[in-house]
Amino acid sequence: MNARIPCEFFLVRYVPDPIRGEFVNIGVLLREAGRPESATVRFTRDWSRVRCIDPEADTEMLEALEGELRQRLTEEGQPVMKTMAESFSQMVQVTTAKPSLAESMVAEMELLLRLHVENRKRESAARKSGRMMIHGRMRSEFERAGVWELMRKRIPVSSYTRAGDPLKIDCGYRPNGVIKVFHAVAPDTDTELAKVLAFSMEGLTKGFAEKEGAALDFAAIVQPLTALAGDPDREEQYRFSLETMESKGIRVLTTERLPLIAETARRELRV
Incomplete structure (x- = not known):
């Protein structure tokens, strides 16, 4: 021990x-x-x-x-x-x-x-599967890999689309000619966020190309479908959110893959 x-x-x-x-x-x-x-x-x-x-x-x-x-x-x-x-x-x-x-x-x-x-000791299962839990797990994995401090955080979308756009992307980094960004999404409870991200992709892709001369690799981090414990209504919302994001070129990755994602970031950032 x-x-x-x-x-x-x-x-x-x-x-x-x-x-x-x-x-x-x-x-x-x-x-x-x-x-x-x-x-x-x-x-x-x-x-x-x-x-x-x-x-x-x-x-x-x-x-x-x-x-x-x-x-x-x-x-x-x-x-x-x-x-x-x-x-x-x-x-x-x-x-x-x-x-x-x-x-x-x-x-x-x-x-x-x-x-x-x-103060999360008595959170409901739904709350634990929410965006903040996913964001916290994402951050923890990047911290374990030693890359969190090297990443850009709360990236304002308005810098790439238009003034007044309130969306801020959780984090990202640029290993080469591609900018990789990651955003936590709870697809079973926040279909509106999934729709906002999908709507934003065209402008973001164009904005990153024009302002930074780089391609955009956008990944939404979600909990696995099995975390919903067989709730039909939440599963339906989950699938709708994923299909909406993927239809606009957003990669959807589950929290189970975060250790590998963080390890990839560590190698690409040469930590």
């Missing part, structure tokens, strides 16, 4: 009104004990709990804050707490360090997010 890694973690909290003291956990900063340079941070991708206590919350700012903090944590000579104090406004606070023992840093981060941020 492998020895566990002594770690410590900090919870990142959104506090819209410090006087009232209401807060919601939005992220986790994790590091190996005694190794500040090992620190890594993850924020939630589901801002519904934030909007419950602050309907006007600037979630784009919070998402940008995660990227800024991750960047600064990689800079030499930046103590963790000093970096966090300088990066965060008063609306975002950090708890004191708490100890943990990890099988691996990636697995521990996922566990801490589930327990303290996403």
Whole structure:
């Protein structure tokens, strides 16, 4: 049995009104004990709990804050707490360090997010098969392969289609003359997203060719059909979504293939 890694973690909290003291956990900063340079941070991708206590919350700012903090944590000579104090406004606070023992840093981060941020211990089966679960698994596999930090995230479609297009692609990278992008889709519960992606493909393909001189390889990441447990209605929606996306040239790949996809990215990015 492998020895566990002594770690410590900090919870990142959104506090819209410090006087009232209401807060919601939005992220986790994790590091190996005694190794500040090992620190890594993850924020939630589901801002519904934030909007419950602050309907006007600037979630784009919070998402940008995660990227800024991750960047600064990689800079030499930046103590963790000093970096966090300088990066965060008063609306975002950090708890004191708490100890943990990890099988691996990636697995521990996922566990801490589930327990303290996403609060997913009692999710229904339908929720677990949703887009956020698929996105989290996709990200975890790319992190295990060591390529997540090298990929582009939340790629704005408006850069390639037209101003005002709100869609943002989850992640992607360019290994050569092809740009590979990946987007999590729950085909049994979100046929509208499948239709939006299919509708966008023609403009995206043209936009990437014109602006980046590259072909577009678009992959939708979905859960396998077997995850629906024989629900006829959900299976029908699932098949409709897949057929809609595939008819416009979107590759549909299941989460079971994510380890291979991540390994391919590792080789192509020469990590």
